[in-house]
Amino acid sequence: MKTFTFDNRFLRELPGDPITENYTRQVANAMWSAVQPTPVSNPQLLAYSPEVTRMLGLNEIDIKSSEWVQTLGGNGSLSGMATYATRYGGHQFGNWAGQLGDGRAILLGELINEGKRYELQLKGAGETPYSRSADGRAVLRSSVREFLCSEAMHHLGVPTTRALSLISTGDLVRRDMFYDGNPQMEQGAIVCRVAPSFTRFGHFEILASRGELDLLKQMIRFTIDRDFTDWYSTQPHQINNTLPVELIEAWYTEICKRTAIMIVHWMRVGFVHGVMNTDNMSILGLTIDYGPYGWVDNFDPGWTPNTTDAEGRRYCYGRQPDIARWNLERLADALATLMPNPKSIQRLQECIAHYDQTYMQHLTQSLAGKFGFNEWQDSDSELINRCFELMMRAEVDMTLFFRHLAQVDVANPELDTLKIAFYTEAGYQNFKQDFTTWLNTYAQRIRQANETTEARLERMRTHNPRYVLRNYMAQQAIDLAETGDTSMIETLLELLRNPYTKQAGMEKFEEKRPDWARQKAGCSMLSCSS
Numbered sequence: 001m002k003t004f005t006f007d008n009r010f011l012r013e014l015p016g017d018p019i020t021e022n023y024t025r026q027v028a029n030a031m032w033s034a035v036q037p038t039p040v041s042n043p044q045l046l047a048y049s050p051e052v053t054r055m056l057g058l059n060e061i062d063i064k065s066s067e068w069v070q071t072l073g074g075n076g077s078l079s080g081m082a083t084y085a086t087r088y089g090g091h092q093f094g095n096w097a098g099q100l101g102d103g104r105a106i107l108l109g110e111l112i113n114e115g116k117r118y119e120l121q122l123k124g125a126g127e128t129p130y131s132r133s134a135d136g137r138a139v140l141r142s143s144v145r146e147f148l149c150s151e152a153m154h155h156l157g158v159p160t161t162r163a164l165s166l167i168s169t170g171d172l173v174r175r176d177m178f179y180d181g182n183p184q185m186e187q188g189a190i191v192c193r194v195a196p197s198f199t200r201f202g203h204f205e206i207l208a209s210r211g212e213l214d215l216l217k218q219m220i221r222f223t224i225d226r227d228f229t230d231w232y233s234t235q236p237h238q239i240n241n242t243l244p245v246e247l248i249e250a251w252y253t254e255i256c257k258r259t260a261i262m263i264v265h266w267m268r269v270g271f272v273h274g275v276m277n278t279d280n281m282s283i284l285g286l287t288i289d290y291g292p293y294g295w296v297d298n299f300d301p302g303w304t305p306n307t308t309d310a311e312g313r314r315y316c317y318g319r320q321p322d323i324a325r326w327n328l329e330r331l332a333d334a335l336a337t338l339m340p341n342p343k344s345i346q347r348l349q350e351c352i353a354h355y356d357q358t359y360m361q362h363l364t365q366s367l368a369g370k371f372g373f374n375e376w377q378d379s380d381s382e383l384i385n386r387c388f389e390l391m392m393r394a395e396v397d398m399t400l401f402f403r404h405l406a407q408v409d410v411a412n413p414e415l416d417t418l419k420i421a422f423y424t425e426a427g428y429q430n431f432k433q434d435f436t437t438w439l440n441t442y443a444q445r446i447r448q449a450n451e452t453t454e455a456r457l458e459r460m461r462t463h464n465p466r467y468v469l470r471n472y473m474a475q476q477a478i479d480l481a482e483t484g485d486t487s488m489i490e491t492l493l494e495l496l497r498n499p500y501t502k503q504a505g506m507e508k509f510e511e512k513r514p515d516w517a518r519q520k521a522g523c524s525m526l527s528c529s530s
Contacts, residue, residue, distance in 0.1 A: 004113075032087060072122065085128035091205070104134065257358045261285060263324045272293060374456070394428065472520070
């Protein structure tokens with residue numbers, strides 16, 4: 001078997017928990033705890049990502065070998081791997097939750113391939129010191145969703161963590177899916193997640209909240225040096241034991257910018273994360289922790305896929321930009337504990353303006369692309385807002401609307417071109433006149449642009465996906481997988497590799513959400529129970 005290179009800097013350069021026993025506890029003055037995955041009875045490889053496999057320097061023989069399947073199932077480790085869970089805190093639904101940490105995620109180490117570093121992390125591999133009252137396991141339904149969505153988001157062009165493998169464990173896991181007092185035994189599974197870094201806002205928040213400021217400085221220095229290598233090489237500031245305030249400000253500004261770009265991509269494709277707690281926010285601006293996520297079907301800014309959030313709708317589609325900003329402010333609060341004077345703190349608070357600027361810059365570019373404008377004009381805001389208002393009131397499918405908008409003949413616009421995107425005949429008839437008026441104004445705006453039709457259509461094609469991982473599609477894959485049939489997982493994985501290109505024989509995946517999926521469990525709302 002070939003050898004792989006692991007360089008576990010996180011363990012080597014940051015302090016670990018001196019207690020080696022694996023039991024739930026509060027951990028102090030440490031960033032990680034050594035822990036072994038809990039073995040499972042019968043690990044089986046259900047699916048893997050060929051792209052991630054190649055990215056890590058593996059091949060099909062490697063990933064299907066007994067050594068790798070056992071390792072990815074938590075039953076062993078390869079030479080050079082070091083297994084551990086990390087410590088962090090977080091604000092959950094707007095409230096400080098204290099220590100959280102990797103409650104069911106166990107890292108296998110940092111793999112080096114072609115000069116790049118990748119953290120490998122098993123989700124659902126057993127208890128850790130941060131599991132609290134949970135069992136550290138994951139079920140098949142949530143694991144299928146995480147595996148598919150990680151890869152779908154990547155191919156959509158959204159910054160994201162990746163997924164290497166989906167393993168069934170052969171064991172059953174007890175879960176109360178809707179927290180209604182009716183737990184069921186479900187099939188267990190493990191996903192191997194991959195990212196340059198899984199560091200979250202909460203890794204810094206926990207240190208600030210506990211007054212561990214020397215360790216906070218050390219964690220910042222480490223993170224900049226390991227995870228922001230390309231960015232740091234462009235900075236005039238040098239890392240030293242004092243950690244210049246200017247460097248913290250510049251680094252925080254970079255996090256704000258990356259976060260803004262990620263959120264714009266979410267809004268562009270209609271993705272709703274569902275649980276934007278600060279412990280689920282990546283410092284690299286990657287989409288992380290795929291729990292009760294979903295894609296907007298009928299356009300509704302107030303829609304959330306999370307049953308826990310159904311009443312407050314804190315994490316609904318339309319609030320995601322504001323919540324990301326709020327989360328960045330909480331990270332600023334943590335970093336402010338290192339600032340020597342009020343002026344320094346004020347400068348850090350002012351850095352959040354870079355989030356606003358970056359978000360608006362990329363949002364206008366994104367909207368221009370979705371609507372086919374060759375450049376953004378201030379007057380476009382009114383036209384676009386009116387469109388979204390009508391889409392919401394008439395119950396119009398977001399993905400289908402934009403794909404078919406590109407098919408409108410702007411010389412002679414006909415609303416029938418968009419009829420396929422309406423969920424009900426009543427919605428179409430009731431808003432037909434309003435939409436017709438809007439469409440004529442839109443067509444006039446397009447005609448004013450001095451560019452070819454081909455250029456406009458290509459811009460719209462690259463901004464508007466043809467296929468997204470609608471919840472009902474993922475649920476169909478889960479239903480089959482629970483019977484031992486992984487064919488739908490493979491079909492969706494293949495489909496979502498090219499989400500912007502029409503694929504022969506895949507017409508059914510271009511359709512809007514079927515009526516039967518409107519209220520079906522797993523197809524509309526989802527719980528955090530996984």
